[in-house]
Amino acid sequence: MANTIQPFDPRGSLQTNFPIILERNGPISQTIPILLYHSVSDQFDQRYGRWCVTPRRFEEQMSALAEGGFHAISISDLAQKLAVGLPVPDRCVAVTFDDGLKDFQSGALPVLTKFGFAATLYVVAGSVGKTSGWLAALGEDRRPMLQPEDMLELLDAGIEIGAHSMTHPELDILDRKAACEEIRTSRIVLEDALSAPVQSFAYPFGYASTTTRALVRKAGFRSAVVVRHALSSPDEDLFGLSRLIVTEQLSGSDLLELIHGKGAKPPAIQHKIKTDIWRLVRRVRRLHRDGFSAGSRSESKDLGRMV
Known part of the structure; x- marks a missing residue:
């Protein structure tokens, strides 16, 4: 395969846009900071504070990246390079947003446009045009979501749209059919x-x-991101790319320190052990919440199996 690829086009053809390569073809020499945001707004419930950044702070953070010589690429552009073993340019960062909230358009897009930064927006598909019902516990279940026409405008602005499930469940504790x-x-x-x-x-x-990573591959996606609050590692699975959580508390200089490794570590085996234990706890909670229905009783037989 030639080591020349075209940049990902958010409005490209459904048939051909990204070579179907599910494993990397060679080593990558550096880690990549992939930033994770959710909401950019001045209005939010305090319980949701960790996931919301004010427009003023977001602009400060993006300004620091620009002044530091960084440029932003979409996740699919990054994944294309990683898949074929091409080096990622120095001072490269990926900016991502989860959920598909309406305030992305008003709070984040103007700033991204100002600095010429690409971004990837992961949308809860079943909530487009509705509200963020899964955020009820954080007092934000009425936060407006993007409309279909909003997403089309974002594509025209060069923003990549990715998927974030239909209803925002904990996929790893669903049965295989429901997760699929x-x-x-x-x-x-x-x-x-x-x-x-x-x-x-x-x-x-x-x-x-x-299991969920395998289902995402099977569904035809080319990459997927997790959280981990870690720099993306050169040897990471393309369906488990790590991201750094960016909060309101991070100044522009703090963000630069974070993406240079201060306070962020590559994924380690200790993280996997903690994840497996927490998954087991969440499964047990779900079984109790569902009242051990017939389907839940069947699922309980597999509680000791870590997937």
């Missing part, structure tokens, strides 16, 4: 709305397992 439906349908729904490829996926809550 959440993943597969989200891509179909978004591609139908956009008439454009949807090639990257973000796991809701950052929860991924061997």
